[in-house]
Amino acid sequence: MTVAVLVEGLTVEFGRFRALNDLSLAIDYGEVRGVVGPNGAGKTTLLDVISGVSRAKAGRVLFDETMELTRASEAEIARSGVRRKFQKPSVFEALTVRDNVAIGLGAKPGADGPEKVARMLETVGLTSEADRLAGELAHGQKQWLEIAMVVVAEPKVLMLDEPVAGLTDEETERTAALVKALRSPGRAIIVVEHDMDFVERISDRVTVLHEGRTLFEGSMARARADAAVVDVYLGR
Numbered sequence: 001m002t003v004a005v006l007v008e009g010l011t012v013e014f015g016r017f018r019a020l021n022d023l024s025l026a027i028d029y030g031e032v033r034g035v036v037g038p039n040g041a042g043k044t045t046l047l048d049v050i051s052g053v054s055r056a057k058a059g060r061v062l063f064d065e066t067m068e069l070t071r072a073s074e075a076e077i078a079r080s081g082v083r084r085k086f087q088k089p090s091v092f093e094a095l096t097v098r099d100n101v102a103i104g105l106g107a108k109p110g111a112d113g114p115e116k117v118a119r120m121l122e123t124v125g126l127t128s129e130a131d132r133l134a135g136e137l138a139h140g141q142k143q144w145l146e147i148a149m150v151v152v153a154e155p156k157v158l159m160l161d162e163p164v165a166g167l168t169d170e171e172t173e174r175t176a177a178l179v180k181a182l183r184s185p186g187r188a189i190i191v192v193e194h195d196m197d198f199v200e201r202i203s204d205r206v207t208v209l210h211e212g213r214t215l216f217e218g219s220m221a222r223a224r225a226d227a228a229v230v231d232v233y234l235g236r
């Protein structure tokens with residue numbers, strides 16, 4: 001099976017500080033991978049390198065076993081189907097919900113664009129809000145709208161940065177169902193999140209980062225039982 005994202009010996013430095021330290025990991029197509037760990041562990045930095053926002057000092061990231069993301073621009077990476085939803089919702093508040101999703105299709109939406117948008121709105125549960133202005137949506141709905149804007153482009157790698165931060169329990173529940181609905185054999189989903197119950201519900205495997213390295217990789221159930229993980233993260 002093809003590996004969707006292969007991280008090899010990745011080191012990222014900010015001045016003299018090592019945010020990622022010789023990190024290696026592999027994320028398969030079809031998988032939902034939770035990336036967890038204490039504040040400053042390097043989770044966001046990892047997403048930044050995969051999406052071309054930050055540059056590596058050493059090592060590389062391969063997409064689809066062929067494309068070296070560590071040498072590509074942000075735009076090239078996005079065009080190749082590696083997409084990210086940032087933590088803070090950044091929808092276009094003065095446009096309708098439907099038009100926001102359409103923006104996710106890019107400059108050439110194609111004849112089936114409107115149908116793709118309609119299907120996407122259905123998937124994220126915003127069909128009844130399609131003609132409202134995005135600025136009127138609740139925080140949770142904005143998160144789902146932004147996920148729709150990213151997913152409508154049919155990404156092969158989907159990165160979600162803290163998708164349930166600030167959401168109610170019910171919104172978190174719906175987001176978990178949504179992530180499960182978005183998984184597909186041709187897509188890898190990477191989720192950075194501090195809500196461990198949410199991570200457990202959606203992830204096939206979790207990677208626990210600590211000081212820029214992998215402390216643990218496996219099921220969330222085993223992570224909860226791992227002495228080192230409890231010590232640096234879960235026990236706090």
Ligand SMILES: Nc1ncnc2c1ncn2[C@@H]1O[C@H](COP(=O)(O)OP(=O)(O)OP(=O)(O)O)[C@@H](O)[C@H]1O
Pocket residue numbers: 014017018019037038039040041042043044045046
């Ligand atoms: N642009 C930057 N310049 C300097 N230091 C940075 C920069 N970006 C991140 N860092 C530092 O790198 C370390 C790792 O940050 P990162 O945001 O990846 O951690 P994280 O695991 O996502 O943490 P959190 O859970 O708090 O979001 C932190 O100590 C952070 O202060």
